[in-house]
Amino acid sequence: MRPGVEPRKPFRDNPRLILLGILLLVGALIVMITLADRSAQLSPDFLSEVVLYALSAADLTMLVALAFVLARNIIKLLVERRRALPFARFRAKLVAVLLGMTLIPAVLVLIVGSELIRNSADRWFSAPIDEVLGSASRIASDYYLERQTVVSDNAQRMARNLAAVDLSADDVSAARTLIVPEVTQKRIGMVEVYRIVPGNGNRPAVVPVVDVATPALPRTYVRASADRLAARVAASGEEGRALEPIGDGGELVRATAVIRARGTGTAQGVVVASDYLTGELAAHFRRITEAYEGYSQLRVLKRPLAGVYLSFFLMVTLMILVSATWMGLYLAKRITRPVQVLAEAAREIGAGHLDHRVQRETADEFGSLVDAFNAMAGDIAASQRKLERSRIELERKHLDVEARRRYVETILDRIATGVVSIDSGGRVSTMNSAASRLLGLPAAAVGQAATDVFARGDLKPVAGLLRAGAHPAEQSAHEIALARGGREVHLAAAATPLHGDGSGSDGVVLVFDDVTPLIRAQRVAAWKDVARRLAHEIKNPLTPIQLCAERMRRHFAGAPEATKELVDECTGTIVGEVESLKALVDEFSQFARMPAPRTVPSDLHALLDETLALYDGLFQGIRIEKRFVEELPQVRVDPEQIRRVLINLVDNAVEALGGVERGPVPVDGREDLILIATHHDSPNSVVRIIISDNGPGIPAGDREKLFMPYYSTKRRGSGLGLAIVRRIIAEHGGSIEVADNSPSGTKFTIELPC
Amino acid sequence: MAGTESTRRRVLVAAAVCLLVAGLRAAEIIRVTPLAKNGRIFVSFEMRDAFNDDIRAVIQSGLTTTFSYDIDLRRSATLWFDKTMSSATVSASVRYDTLTRRYQLSRMQDGRVEESRVTEDAEMVRQAMTTFEQLPLFSTTPLEPNAEYYVRVRARTRPRNAWFFWPWDRDAASGVARFTFIP
Structure with missing residues (x-):
């Protein structure tokens, strides 16, 4: 629909159209009544070919319309009830009541009216009327026949008399003499004599010879009809009779007779005798005849006539029924529709369409109800908008809180x-x-x-x-x-x-x-302090001890051999142990004074290759295998310190596998393997170096002590190797862990940040 | 008063059809005899038992009664409707004059008055209305030699069947005669 164009109102809501429909209905009724009233002027053919067809067609149309209106609305009501539409039951009841109030009286009137029409048709006829009308008609007919017989007898008698007269002669006085007495003695009204002459072809013609008429006969009759009658008789040779109306309403009863020549019997002329019936008498006879024919027709057509009336009656009844039915349905709709519209609007509002409004159609109470409903819908819409704004604000706050929660979660997670x-x-x-x-x-x-x-x-x-x-x-x-x-x-x-x-x-x-690294660091710091003190306190007396021992050996160089041997042995032992103590103190000093790493970006694989190359061919029964990843990023390390870490760990592994003292073939037949692998853990941004062996492994209880200073499982170890390793790795920001290797042995894992 | 009487009379005329049809329905057989000679198809037909007492009563009441006959020359078709080669309509009307006790008879063919006469003989009226002898209705020119045709005659009355609720013809009288055209 184009915007701004008001929608067209349906028929039921348009009072002008309804009024027009009522006017059309009334007009149709008036036309029908007029038609019935003027059917007298209509020809029988028109009545039977048009009027009855139209009536029957109208009946059928009305019946179909009634059936359609009823069926459509009944189906509609059933569908509405099945869909449980609001007011469907109420509307169905209302329609049923209205239809009942319309149909039942109409059908009763139709039945009673039909019976009345049939009874009336039966009462149209009775035996006395039959007798009266029949007798009157027979009397009139007999009178006519009698008059015709009399006229015919006179005509024949005159024809016999005229047989001796020469009709072809110029003087017709003889013929006139014969027929004048017939007229003057009032036995007949008019006599016309014709002479037969040869005509065209075989058909003879007639020529008027003489005619005599009584003065009482009106001059309005037409001679031509007598001429035609004479010609027909001359042609056929048979006598004829005719009844001819004349101008004043009267009629001429005519009869003809052939004049045959005496002796030969040849037809030489025709006599046309006419008797005059006055207009009044003829009118009486006509009315009698018409009354009788009408009555006869009424009797033979009694049942069809009743049918015609029934058809009229049925049509009017159907028209009333259709109108009343439609009106009943219309009223039911008019009553329920506003309420239905309000219910529908309430559903729309309930469904959230708060802008839905009901158009006010009437100014009555329903109109006020519609106004109140629209106001309520407006209030609800305003409240809904406020609620919506609050909801949006709440949602925004919720999102903030949620973001904050996620932020806290992320922090907690990280x-x-x-x-x-x-x-x-x-x-x-x-x-x-x-x-x-x-x-x-x-x-x-x-x-x-x-x-x-x-x-x-x-x-x-x-x-x-x-x-x-x-x-x-x-x-x-x-x-x-x-x-x-x-x-x-x-x-x-x-x-x-x-x-x-x-x-x-x-x-x-x-x-x-x-706090494990902290504790470890605290322990390492404590041990460093101890080492520094030990180095200081122990190293200082060692030199005098060593000097004293050497002095003693030089002093006893000249002593007896036995003494000298004893002194050499003792001083050698003292000097050797002092040297060992010095070496031990040097290690302690180194542990205590380890410098901070000087890191540079380094290629760990190259560093590993370079370091492991030192072991090539060194051990016959130990295989050192490398499993490096393809890509490893550069790592900032101090290459010297990392090399020291690797050497320390590989040396420990070699030591665990038996070291240089083991033979080329292991006693138990298994192959000793030291595996050096690398791994890049990009999500955690660390590089791992795994150094594992398949040796006897380390008991679980000793693993934590491995990295403590002065703890060693080796007979001659200082116990500082792994402590230095851990310290170097820790100062690189990494970590080192020890674990069991599968299926046997020990596995050290170094993690370095990259 | 005269108007009311006249109205009733007119309505009676229209309703008369019912009786006519009732009479015709009892005589629904029309005997048809076609004859081909001299380049024409001559058709004779007779509607038997059409003049029963009801028909006579209608005629005696003074109503003009017309029997119309639609005559079709047709050829049968196997899978389609039969083909109508030619058609003609003849009718016979009678009106009884109660006063003179005479019947005014007339016959028409395709709208032309063929015959008109007055008679007092009811038997002659019956014959004139129901029996037609050797009417030269169709030409043989369009006919195929040795082909089979048939002549169908259907009778209607006027005023027509006018039952008050269903005035349309339901079962008009008819008759059929088949023949093989041999030139």
Whole structure:
């Protein structure tokens, strides 16, 4: 629809169209009544070919229209009821009542009216009327026949008399003499004599000879009709009779007779005798005849006539029925439609279409209701808009909070501090990845009871911490040590109870910090201090001891042989041990004075290749294998220190496999293998160097002590090698771990940041 | 008063059809006899038992009664409607004069008055209305030699069948005669 164009109103809502329809209906009724009234002027053919067809067609049309209107609306009501549309039941009841109020009286009137028409048709006829009309008609007919017979007898008598007269003669006085007495004696009204002459072809012609008429006969008759009658008789040779109306309403009863010549019997003329019936008498006879014919026709057509009336009656009834039915349906709709529209609008509002409004159609109470409804819809729309704005604001705040929450989660997830929150029900509500890693708990622990989660043997210190933290007023902080993968992890743990706005507890937060490197560093620092003191306190007396021992050997150089041997042996032992002590003190000094690494971007693979090349061909029964990754980024390291680390670790591996003292073929038949592998962990930005052997391995209890100074499993080790290794790696920002190799042996893993 | 009487009379005329049809329905057989000679198809037909008492009563009441006959020369078709080669219409009308006790008879063929006469003989009226002898209706020119044709005659009345609720003809009288055209 084009904007701005008002939609066309349906028929039911257009009073002008309704008025026009009513006027058309009334007009049709008037036409029908007029037609019935003027049917007298209509010809029988028109009545039977047009009027009855039109009536029947109109009946059928009305019947079809009625059936259509009823069927359409009944189906519509059924569909509405099935769809459970509002007011469908009410409307169906209303329509049923209105239809009942229309159909039942109309059908009753139709039945009663039809019966009345039939009864009336039966009463049209009765025996006395039959007798009267029949007798009158017979009398009139007999009178006519009698008059014709009399006229015919006179004509024949005159024809016989005229047989002796020469009709071809010029003098017709003889003929006139014969016929004048017939007229003057009033036995006949008019006599006309014709002479037969040969005509064209075989058909003879007639020529008027003489005619005599009574003065009482009106002069309005036409001679031509007598001429035609005479010619027909002359042609056929048979007598004829005719009834001819004349101008004043009267009639001439005519009869003819052939004049035959005496002796030969040849037809030589024709006599036409006419008797005059006055107009009044003829009119009487005509009325009698018409009355009788009308009555006869009425009787033979009694049943069809009743049918015609029934057809009229049926059509009017159907017209009323169609109109009343439509009107009933229309009224039902007019009553229910406004309410239905309001219900529909309420559904639209309920569905969220708050801009939906109802168009006011009437100015009555329904119109006021529509106004109130529209006002209510406007208020709801305004409230809805306010709510929508609040919702948007709330949503925006929620998004902010959510972003903040995600931010905090990200921080918690990224920090090295482990955080576990326990809700008021004692269940683990959150746990960050650091906590999961430090405590060795899976992510599935979230949601489980904390007592169950921390019931594991290695987590019992955490359970104790949790119990301590459960007291609302206390914040407990402890250092706890957990065994993790065969090594000890030191955690600084704190349990903090959570308090909400109320007085009750909202749970506990456990915070864990891995202080293992700190403790290690503290220990290394302590050992460095010890080493420096030892080096200082021990190295100083060694030189005098050594000098004294050498002086003693020189002093006893001249002594007896036995003494000299004893002194040489003792002083040699003293000098040797002093040298050993000096070497030991040098190592301690080196450990204590290790310089800070000078890192440069280095290619670890090249550094590894260069370092491992020192071992080529050195050991016959030990295979050193390299498994490097294809791509390894440059790493900032001090090449000398890293080379020292590698040599230390490879030497330890060789030592674990038997060292240089072992033969080319192992005793147990297995091949000794030292595997050096590299790995790049790009997500964590670290490079790993794994040095493993398939030797006897290290007991789990000794692994943590391996990196402590002065701890050695070797007979002649100083116990500082792995301590120096750990220190170098730590000063590069990395870490070193030891673990069991699979299936046997030891595996050292170095992680260096890249 | 005279108007009311006249109205009733006119309506009676229209309703008379019902009786005519009732009479015709009892005599629905028309005997048809075609004859080909001298380049024409001569058709004779007779509607038997058409003049029953009801028809006579209608005629005696003074109503002009017309029997119309539609005569078709047709050729049968196997898979389609039969083909109408030629058609003609003849009719016979009669009006009884109660006063003179005479019947005014007339016959027409395709709209032309062929015959008109007055008679007092009811039997002659019956014959004139129902029996037609050797009417030269069709030419043999369009006919194929040795082909089979048939002549169908259907009778109608006027005023026509006019049952008050369904005035249309339902079962007009008819007759058919088949013949093989041999020149």
